[in-house]
Amino acid sequence: MSGPLLHRCAVCGTSTENRCSGCSKAGGPTIFFCSPDHQKLVWHNHKRVCRDKSAAFVAPPLSDVEYQHYRQVADIKFPHAKPPELRMTIAESVEKALADRKLPKDFERFVAISRTAEDLADSWKQMLLARIRADTAFLMTDPTGGVLKAPFVGSSTPWEFVAAFADLVLLYHPELSPIANQLVRFKHHTLILHTLLSLRLASSSREIPDDWILRSFENVVEALNDDIKYQHMSDIHRFSKMTDLLSEPVKRIVDFETDQGFFPGMGILELTCYPK
Incomplete structure (x- = not known):
């Protein structure tokens, strides 16, 4: 079930029926733009996941900047709430996944492939690529913190930002699969949000304007309705904690407050943002 904000421009929130034709024709999510100008504004990033890459949000290979980010944090062990002896680096985490799949346990080779390969559409490769990006984004944001924080726009690439946002959703919704074709429209809108925040910076x-950023963030949250059904009042606490995390990088640029609208049994939890 889609929420009430579906027919809104991904940039400014204006009500519109104009869809991204590239996404629509390829069977991707419905992304709206009120004008060609607003579509062009975010096209330099959106074109990387439009058309044939749209339906599964197939992210591009690791960029040189992302590789440099990875090198800065490669040897740092994640400070999650685990016994120290169980903490792993990004490389160790991915190598464990490779070993579990009975594939050659060579992280550097996988990174090299992920920087150059054109064929990264396989869902499992995309999952590992997202794992590298999300972990790098978290460690670039706070290499010593014990709690995952949403990455700041200035410290992360668009793809690291999207991977980290999706990871934070999975943290609160373990029922979702990191491999399944889920959170697709959420990722599209998260990419557009990062693009707008970067342009603003x-x-x-x-x-x-502030309002464009707030409407874009509302679109990000509303897109969760594609895959998550908030049907009970008890869901509000989990939703609030998750959206508080997701809002951190936005509030660094636009300070705002929120109202939540919940409709029991309908699976819709609406977030409305107001500048302070």
Whole structure:
């Protein structure tokens, strides 16, 4: 079930019936743009996952910047709430996954392939690629913290940002699979949100208004309705904790408050953002 905000421009939130034709024709999620100008504004990132890559949100290979980020944090062990002897680095985590799949346990080879291969559409390869990106984003944001934090826009690439956001959702919703074709529209809108936040940071003027960023963040949260059904009042606490995490990088640029609208039994939990 889709929420009430579905027919809104992914950039500014204006009500519209204009869909991204590339995503629609390829069987991807419904992404709306009120005008060609707003679609062009985020196209430099969105085009990487449009058309044939849209339906499964097939992320591109690791960039040189991402490889440099990985090298900065490669030897840091994750400080999660585990006994120290069980903590692993990014490489050790991926090598364990390779071993579990009875594949050659060579992380550096997988990273090399992920930087150059054109065929990364396999869901399992995408999962490992997202694992590297998310872990790198978390460690770039806070290499010593014991709790996962949403990455800051200035410290992460768009693909690291998307992978980390999806990982934070999985943290609160273990019923979702990191391999299954889920959270697709959520990832598309998260990519657009990162694009708008980056443009805002790079702009010396307010070319990207506060309201556009808030409407984009609302679209991100609303897209969760594709895969998560919040049907009980008890879900509100979990939803609030998750959205508080997701809102951190946004609030670094636009300070805002939220209201939540919950409709029991309908699977819709709506978030509305207001500038402070």
